[in-house]
Amino acid sequence: MPAPLLVPALVAVAFLVLPLAGLLIRAPWSGLGKALSGSDATQALVLSVWTASVSTAISLVIGTPLAWVLARTSFPGQRLLRALVTLPLVLPPVVGGVALLLAFSRVGLVGRYLDYWFGLTIPFTPLAVVMAETFVAMPFLIITVEGALRSADQGFEEAAATLGARRMTVFRRVTVPMIAPSLGAGAVLCWARALGEFGATITFAGSFPGQTETMPIAVYYALENDPNAAIALSLVLLLVSVVVLVSLRDRWLRRGPVL
Amino acid sequence: MRNDLFDGLTVDAEVTRGGFTLAVSMAAAPGEVVGILGPNGAGKSTLLSAIAGLIPVSAGRITLGDRVMDDAGSGEFVETAGRPVGFVFQNYRLFPHMNVRDNVAFSPRARGMRREAAESTAAHWLTRLGLTELADRKPGQLSGGQSQRVALARALAGHPQLLLLDEPLSALDAGTRLDVQAELKRHLADFAGPSLLVTHDPLEALVLADRVLVLEGGRIVQAGTPSQVARQPATDYVAKLVGLNLYAGHADGANVKLDRDGNFIIPDRGQQGDVLVAVRPSAIVVSTQQPVAGSARNAWQARIVGMTLLADRIRLDLDGKPSALADVTPAAVAELSLVSGAEVWLTVKATDLEVYTHGS
Numbered sequence: 355m356p357a358p359l360l361v362p363a364l365v366a367v368a369f370l371v372l373p374l375a376g377l378l379i380r381a382p383w384s385g386l387g388k389a390l391s392g393s394d395a396t397q398a399l400v401l402s403v404w405t406a407s408v409s410t411a412i413s414l415v416i417g418t419p420l421a422w423v424l425a426r427t428s429f430p431g432q433r434l435l436r437a438l439v440t441l442p443l444v445l446p447p448v449v450g451g452v453a454l455l456l457a458f459s460r461v462g463l464v465g466r467y468l469d470y471w472f473g474l475t476i477p478f479t480p481l482a483v484v485m486a487e488t489f490v491a492m493p494f495l496i497i498t499v500e501g502a503l504r505s506a507d508q509g510f511e512e513a514a515a516t517l518g519a520r521r522m523t524v525f526r527r528v529t530v531p532m533i534a535p536s537l538g539a540g541a542v543l544c545w546a547r548a549l550g551e552f553g554a555t556i557t558f559a560g561s562f563p564g565q566t567e568t569m570p571i572a573v574y575y576a577l578e579n580d581p582n583a584a585i586a587l588s589l590v591l592l593l594v595s596v597v598v599l600v601s602l603r604d605r606w607l608r609r610g611p612v613l
Numbered sequence: 614m615r616n617d618l619f620d621g622l623t624v625d626a627e628v629t630r631g632g633f634t635l636a637v638s639m640a641a642a643p644g645e646v647v648g649i650l651g652p653n654g655a656g657k658s659t660l661l662s663a664i665a666g667l668i669p670v671s672a673g674r675i676t677l678g679d680r681v682m683d684d685a686g687s688g689e690f691v692e693t694a695g696r697p698v699g700f701v702f703q704n705y706r707l708f709p710h711m712n713v714r715d716n717v718a719f720s721p722r723a724r725g726m727r728r729e730a731a732e733s734t735a736a737h738w739l740t741r742l743g744l745t746e747l748a749d750r751k752p753g754q755l756s757g758g759q760s761q762r763v764a765l766a767r768a769l770a771g772h773p774q775l776l777l778l779d780e781p782l783s784a785l786d787a788g789t790r791l792d793v794q795a796e797l798k799r800h801l802a803d804f805a806g807p808s809l810l811v812t813h814d815p816l817e818a819l820v821l822a823d824r825v826l827v828l829e830g831g832r833i834v835q836a837g838t839p840s841q842v843a844r845q846p847a848t849d850y851v852a853k854l855v856g857l858n859l860y861a862g863h864a865d866g867a868n869v870k871l872d873r874d875g876n877f878i879i880p881d882r883g884q885q886g887d888v889l890v891a892v893r894p895s896a897i898v899v900s901t902q903q904p905v906a907g908s909a910r911n912a913w914q915a916r917i918v919g920m921t922l923l924a925d926r927i928r929l930d931l932d933g934k935p936s937a938l939a940d941v942t943p944a945a946v947a948e949l950s951l952v953s954g955a956e957v958w959l960t961v962k963a964t965d966l967e968v969y970t971h972g973s
Contacts, residue, residue: 515693515694517719518695
């Protein structure tokens with residue numbers, strides 16, 4: 355192996371691995387339980403898990419049909435639509451948060467009517483957390499499922515139609531089961547992204563403990579006054595990430611990342 | 614109009630797909646098995662897809678019994694799911710996530726049967742095709758022949774009025790193909806509606822079909838019984854498939870002037886006009902010396918440009934006026950020291966020439 359390639363490669367490895375190693379080394383292993391059982395940490399963990407799960411569920415329910423529309427139909431402006439709905443992948447999350455705020459705040463585009471008609475105020479509530487996470491994470495599910503739908507053999511759907519199945523029956527009994535692995539992978543990816551969401555959430559939902567303070571936000575604030583708790587919370591998130599990576603190993607570790 | 618077609622299929626339509634146009638006019642009566650024979654890209658699968666409603670026709674109409682399935686003129690179009698059609702696909706397309714029983718029960722369920730009724734319908738077809746023991750297997754655990762049977766059971770379980778089979782045996786290895794073929798023939802005989810069987814294997818068409826349509830370049834170029842098609846091929850493609858030399862020419866009594874090079878003397882039946890002449894390769898006699906006049910009345914010179922060993926004989930590819938394929942024994946090759954490039958004489962008896970007009 356030529357040194358001009360090997361040396362930078364090793365530098366890259368060190369750069370990526372050393373901080374994680376530092377986290378493990380610095381971890382207050384003996385006081386871990388105590389650091390995590392602080393009421394704030396538990397609250398943050400619980401909030402993060404349920405909001406990430408709800409946004410994943412929402413993404414599955416509305417993102418899967420959108421993936422189907424993108425993969426299986428063609429209409430003018432479809433490319434533009436795909437670009438728009440996948441934009442949150444590359445958009446700085448804080449910009450997403452600002453955008454959500456402008457749309458759903460009390461004086462926002464949609465928010466003013468929600469407030470006027472229903473007396474509903476979204477920002478700085480757990481609902482806002484779910485919305486911020488969904489906004490950022492759903493595109494991961496959409497592109498994963500769209501890719502699966504594109505590469506799936508449509509011959510099976512044709513066969514189902516010749517057997518008398520109407521479109522919804524085909525979708526439910528043939529299409530969905532056949533892309534189930536990708537639905538699972540997309541959901542895991544979406545859930546992991548939602549769990550780690552910080553920028554959009556803190557902008558749109560703020561950081562009220564027990565209400566909108568998710569794990570990443572709790573880590574950020576804990577670092578100031580209780581570093582041990584911050585490390586412990588980080589370890590939990592690291593563990594979750596490892597589990598996600600292992601569950602996606604067939605898709606991600608065999609070849610390069612396939613989105 | 615024609616009573617036997619009351620429950621039959623009629624297609625009189627054009628289908629455009631990309632730059633390709635299929636223009637077909639055909640009918641199939643209940644109980645009849647129509648073989649659709651043709652090279653790749655001839656439009657065979659397109660025809661089945663149009664009949665199943667997977668592609669709309671661009672002109673004309675398709676009817677099944679007294680029901681219009683697709684009519685470009687009136688805009689009537691029955692969706693695939695609403696057509697009483699059973700489709701056996703080339704690679705079967707069994708649903709990989711369902712076991713055999715659920716695959717077979719799929720159509721009765723999709724067509725509105727309750728679960729128990731659908732399962733008993735599936736059980737009936739599984740028994741009928743000898744698949745009961747495989748009911749709990751997934752398609753991935755089946756052999757080719759078994760998959761073929763499941764595909765047929767799945768298509769029949771939906772109680773179709775028309776059966777479409779797209780190269781149903783092509784995915785099988787040669788060993789199982791003959792067994793499955795015999796079995797398929799029995800099931801096709803039991804089926805009350807018309808069946809359309811697409812194939813590029815002439816043997817399959819000859820064995821399974823009551824009638825053969827030859828499709829080339831999106832057109833029907835020949836229609837007839839399997840034996841007619843095998844004896845009097847209308848095109849080079851069919852002639853090659855059934856292993857005959859085919860020449861187009863112009864007849865004038867006992868003489869046929871071939872469109873390319875050469876001339877044939879034929880038994881004089883007062884034939885006039887454009888004809889086709891088919892000659893079996895085994896009817897052509899090869900010799901190294903000019904033959905003396907005999908009952909073989911056609912003799913011409915040719916050069917060997919290729920030799921292929923067939924099971925028990927050697928097929929010579931001969932360049933002459935006309936060019937021909939001729940079969941000789943390995944012994945003859947040795948005795949006459951036939952090699953590529955050698956000049957030989959070919960003779961064929963006038964009575965071994967099959968002379969017919971095309972378009973009948």
